[in-house]
Amino acid sequence: MGIFGKLSFKDQAFKLRESAILDATTAVLGSKGYDLMTMDDVAGAVGISKPSLYKHFKSKEDLVGEALIRLIDGALDYLAQIDPTLGPKGKLAALLEWALRVRLEGGLPFLPSTSAHVREMLMRNLKYVTRVLKLNGQLEKLVQSAQKLGEFDASMPSDVILFSYYARTCDPAVEYLQRFSKMSNDQVVQHMLRVAFDGFNAPTPALPG
Amino acid sequence: MGIFGKLSFKDQAFKLRESAILDATTAVLGSKGYDLMTMDDVAGAVGISKPSLYKHFKSKEDLVGEALIRLIDGALDYLAQIDPTLGPKGKLAALLEWALRVRLEGGLPFLPSTSAHVREMLMRNLKYVTRVLKLNGQLEKLVQSAQKLGEFDASMPSDVILFSYYARTCDPAVEYLQRFSKMSNDQVVQHMLRVAFDGFNAPTPALPG
C-alpha cells in the first residue's frame, strides 16, 4: 500500500496536484509575500487555470492557510526527528539552523513575520491556530528547560527568548547577507546562529578550569 | 525669522500640509504596510481629497519614499545628538533604544524590513538611497570601532553585526511582547536590548578581579 492508502488513482492524482499547488503557493509567498501574491501567479506556476485552483481551495486565505499549516507540520516533523540526546538548547539550535537553511534555499520560515493583516487572517483559521499552538507549546518547554539547565539566561522572561527565537527564523539579515556578502550559505547560517545565541558583544573570557 | 525662512504664508501652509501628509503616511505605513496602504487612507487621515494629495506627491511610490527619507533623517539627527562621550557600542545601543521606542509608540523603524518589492522600489529612489548610504556609513564605522575596541565580537564579519543590528530595529518580537506580555514599554525595550547584545545564552561568569 502506497503513501496514499486506499485512495483511487483519481484521488491520488488529486492529492498530488494539491501538493503541487501548495509547493507553488509556498514559492510565490516566499518571493512576493501575501499581498502581492495573486491566484493567477499560483495557477500559472502550477500550470492549471484559476477556476481549477478554486476547485481545490475555496479562497486565497484558505490556500495560504493550508500552505502555512504544511510548513508548521514540517517544523513539527523536524523537531520530532532531532537527536533526542541533545539538550534543549541543542534542539533549538538545530531547528533554527534548519529553518535558516530552508529560507536560504528560497523557502519560507515556519512562522513568517507577516503583517498585522496576515496575522489577523491566520488567527481566524482554527486549523492553523491549533498547529501553531502545538509547535509553540513544544518550543516554550524547550526554552524554559534551557533556562532551568543554565543554558539560556534565566534572568529573562521566557517570553522574550521565545518571541526573539521566532524572530530569528525570519531575520531579514539572512537575505541581506546572502545578497551583499560573499559568504556561502553555510557561513551565513553559522553566523546567524552565533549572533542569535551570543549577541553582538565580545565573549567574556571564561573562568579558568 | 521662523523655521520656514522667507517663505510666504501660502508656502508655509503648503509645507505644513505636506508635513501632515507625511505624518499620516508614516502612521498608515506602520499599521497596514506598504501594499495595503491606499492613497484614500492617507487622504482620509489628513482630511483632504485624493487629487489634493497628488498635487503634493506625484505617486504612491514618491509619497512613501519621502516619508521614509524623513525617518532616516530623524535617525541621522538623533545620532548626531547622542552624547559624544559614549563609546561606539553605547551610541549603537542608544540609537537602537530610540528606534524601539519609536516603534512602541506606533511609529516605524528607520529601516523597515520590507518585502523584496518595496526594497526594489526604494532602491530606484536616488534620494532615498543617498540617505540610506549616509546612515549606513556611520553605523558601519560604529560597528567596526566597537569591534576594534573589544566591545563587539571581533571574530565576526562586521556585515553580520551591521545587518543584524538593522534587523533588531524592526524585530517583530517587539510587537508580540507588547501584545501578549504584561510588560511596560520600558521593560520591552530593556529586554530587547539585552537579547540583541547578549543573545539567548546564559552569561558566562566573568574572570575574578
Add this chain to the structure above:
DNA sequence: GTCTATAAGGAGATAGAC
C-alpha cells in the same frame, strides 16, 4: 474537473468644474 469568459469591486491616477 477542466477550461473560456466574465462579473464585481478595489485602488492608482486624472479630467474638469469651481
Add this chain to the structure above:
DNA sequence: GTCTATCTCCTTATAGAC
C-alpha cells in the same frame, strides 16, 4: 489648489460550456 466624478487596470471569485 481643492473638490466631485470618472477612467483604467488589476484581482478575487464564479458562471456555464465541454
